[in-house]
Amino acid sequence: MIKALLARLKEGCRTGAFPPAAPSLPPEFRGRPVIDADTTEEDVRKMKAVCPVEHALAFSNGIASIDMGRCIFCGRCAEASPKIRFTKEYRLGVFRREDLIVKAGEKDYTPPRQTDREARALKGSLHLREVSAGGCAACELDANVLGTPAWDMARFGIRFAASPRHADAIYLTGPVSANMQTALDKTYAAMPEPKFLIAAGACAISGGLYTQGNLPAEPALFIPGCPPHPATTLEALLRFTS
Amino acid sequence: MTEFKTFPNEESLCEYFSSLGGWTDPEKVVPLKGASAHEVAVGPVHAGVIEPGHFRFQCMGENVYNLQIFLGYQHRGVEDEIVRADGMIARQIALAETCAGDTSAAAAAAFSEIMERAFPARFPEPAPKELALRSLLIELERVANHVGDLGALAGDVAFLQTQAFCGRIRGEYLNMTAHLAGNRFGRGAIVPGGLRVTLSEEKAQELKNWIKRIKPELDRALKLMFDNHTVCDRFDGTGTVSKETARAIGLVGVSRRASEDFNGDVMARALVRRIEIEEAHAKIAALLAGEHPCRGEARHEEKSGEFFAVTSTVPAWRGPLVHAAAFTRDGKMIKYKIIDPSSHNWHGLAWALRGEQISNFPICNKSFNLSYCGVDR
Numbered sequence: 279m280i281k282a283l284l285a286r287l288k289e290g291c292r293t294g295a296f297p298p299a300a301p302s303l304p305p306e307f308r309g310r311p312v313i314d315a316d317t318t319e320e321d322v323r324k325m326k327a328v329c330p331v332e333h334a335l336a337f338s339n340g341i342a343s344i345d346m347g348r349c350i351f352c353g354r355c356a357e358a359s360p361k362i363r364f365t366k367e368y369r370l371g372v373f374r375r376e377d378l379i380v381k382a383g384e385k386d387y388t389p390p391r392q393t394d395r396e397a398r399a400l401k402g403s404l405h406l407r408e409v410s411a412g413g414c415a416a417c418e419l420d421a422n423v424l425g426t427p428a429w430d431m432a433r434f435g436i437r438f439a440a441s442p443r444h445a446d447a448i449y450l451t452g453p454v455s456a457n458m459q460t461a462l463d464k465t466y467a468a469m470p471e472p473k474f475l476i477a478a479g480a481c482a483i484s485g486g487l488y489t490q491g492n493l494p495a496e497p498a499l500f501i502p503g504c505p506p507h508p509a510t511t512l513e514a515l516l517r518f519t520s
Numbered sequence: 521m522t523e524f525k526t527f528p529n530e531e532s533l534c535e536y537f538s539s540l541g542g543w544t545d546p547e548k549v550v551p552l553k554g555a556s557a558h559e560v561a562v563g564p565v566h567a568g569v570i571e572p573g574h575f576r577f578q579c580m581g582e583n584v585y586n587l588q589i590f591l592g593y594q595h596r597g598v599e600d601e602i603v604r605a606d607g608m609i610a611r612q613i614a615l616a617e618t619c620a621g622d623t624s625a626a627a628a629a630a631f632s633e634i635m636e637r638a639f640p641a642r643f644p645e646p647a648p649k650e651l652a653l654r655s656l657l658i659e660l661e662r663v664a665n666h667v668g669d670l671g672a673l674a675g676d677v678a679f680l681q682t683q684a685f686c687g688r689i690r691g692e693y694l695n696m697t698a699h700l701a702g703n704r705f706g707r708g709a710i711v712p713g714g715l716r717v718t719l720s721e722e723k724a725q726e727l728k729n730w731i732k733r734i735k736p737e738l739d740r741a742l743k744l745m746f747d748n749h750t751v752c753d754r755f756d757g758t759g760t761v762s763k764e765t766a767r768a769i770g771l772v773g774v775s776r777r778a779s780e781d782f783n784g785d786v787m788a789r790a791l792v793r794r795i796e797i798e799e800a801h802a803k804i805a806a807l808l809a810g811e812h813p814c815r816g817e818a819r820h821e822e823k824s825g826e827f828f829a830v831t832s833t834v835p836a837w838r839g840p841l842v843h844a845a846a847f848t849r850d851g852k853m854i855k856y857k858i859i860d861p862s863s864h865n866w867h868g869l870a871w872a873l874r875g876e877q878i879s880n881f882p883i884c885n886k887s888f889n890l891s892y893c894g895v896d897r
């Protein structure tokens with residue numbers, strides 16, 4: 279007992295300064311991409327040739343674009359063409375699907391602000407029910423990380439609830455495999471109103487590398503990544519309610 | 521380790537692939553009858569942040585008589601997708617990596633080894649330094665997972681110090697991987713023919729210092745748990761799988777070692793993980809000191825039969841991860857099979873629960889911590 283208490287004292291406080299301080303990201307971190315305005319169809323073809331995901335990159339009406347909702351942030355396209363680069367911008371969460379598309383020439387980025395009053399009312403008390411539906415489990419692992427002392431999302435009142443009855447939102451990961459469709463629909467139905475769906479990871483947003491099943495509702499928050507970095511997730515959840 | 525085989529026809533090829541084995545779901549619920557018989561069904565959606573699976577505890581009074589495990593909720597056809605993506609290496613490797621996210625590095629290595637052996641002209645044998653970096657990523661993956669699981673075990677018996685310490689320390693190892701690969705799970709680093717990242721002298725030194733700083737913290741966190749008699753009391757004798765049973769049902773990896781070297785209970789599996797953490801650190805130190813794993817000579821096989829298949833086995837953290845691919849003689853991929861060590865070990869969990877109370881399920885489950893999605897059937 280004494281030993282355990284001493285060890286606890288010695289450990290001290292390990293919670294990171296993020297937020298409000300900037301998170302410490304690895305040097306190779308790949309965040310929000312930027313595409314040069316003069317990117318040609320040929321450039322996009324080169325990028326697409328090495329991209330593991332279908333339809334992550336596009337060229338239409340003379341403009342190149344990348345869909346962060348499909349991209350797994352592997353960085354291969356940036357190796358194939360200098361026209362695309364991945365910045366260190368980790369604040370990737372958005373409230374509308376179309377905001378995940380980054381078009382060529384777009385420069386200044388400010389993360390969107392929450393305007394939904396019902397979502398803002400959850401500030402300081404957001405209870406999530408995780409539903410893992412056919413992904414690779416890395417999204418779940420990095421969601422779990424937010425509960426560790428290093429991130430400690432509970433200090434903002436964000437918690438994972440054991441039952442959908444106690445939840446404000448479903449934190450969905452995975453592409454919704456056929457065998458999880460019923461379970462997901464039932465879990466969503468079991469949540470009291472007002473309720474939200476949060477799609478975390480390329481799989482949940484678009485199917486990612488896989489084919490997507492049916493979402494029970496239009497997600498109110500999209501957190502891109504494969505898996506999203508914990509800093510991205512925490513920042514998105516906080517912005518969702520503020 | 522890879523193995524090359526040729527086959528005269530499709531029949532012999534299919535026979536070989538089915539001989540590789542894997543998990544088979546029970547066909548249906550076998551009901552338990554009797555005065556004190558009752559069943560508790562759990563899942564597919566669980567209370568925690570974990571993958572979906574359905575567990576049916578068939579109990580006699582207080583004790584579990586049998587546990588039936590139904591998987592397949594995660595099925596998304598990874599193997600077929602890999603075959604369909606033939607020719608698109610980046611897509612194939614991303615699919616292999618996302619079969620089981622916690623085993624990404626090992627899976628990428630397994631896939632790459634297959635391609636290197638099958639097409640040596642296109643994917644030349646990686647340089648020894650590159651093989652060393654691959655091993656390094658696999659070992660970091662091993663440490664991160666074992667640390668995470670030991671912390672979770674502590675949490676399941678409400679020993680919160682080690683749970684909290686290990687949760688944080690696991691993150692340090694994931695961050696080391698991210699430092700090397702740009703992704704906390706090592707995604708996108710290992711590719712057929714080599715790697716997309718390099719280990720500079722500077723990075724190697726950074727990693728050495730990092731481990732030097734973290735390892736004593738990890739040792740302290742683990743010692744605290746293993747020295748605590750209430751924790752030991754919960755772990756000792758819980759969820760035992762005897763050596764004979766382990767052999768008979770074909771357990772592999774951590775679970776097998778726990779039954780062979782120790783007595784096969786939760787404590788045994790926890791100890792094996794602690795030992796493997798030490799072994800992994802010794803290996804990491806050797807790799808960072810410049811030791812290179814040796815794969816032996818590259819062999820250029822005669823593609824004589826109509827089909828050929830390559831099987832690769834990688835020492836993943838749960839146990840041997842086996843990937844197998846079949847090609848036509850002119851190199852078209854026609855079949856891919858992934859046998860996660862979990863495929864063998866789920867039966868072990870079912871066995872460990874026999875005679876236990878349901879309340880012991882969490883620590884039994886955590887001591888195995890098997891992959892649901894890795895068994896993509």
Ligand code: SF4
Nearest residue numbers: 329349350352353355
């Ligand atoms: S970073 Fe995204 S868009 Fe680029 S190649 Fe990878 S998946 Fe495709």
Ligand code: SF4
Nearest residue numbers: 413414417479480481
């Ligand atoms: S988005 Fe990526 S990390 Fe998340 S479940 Fe899908 S494959 Fe895994």
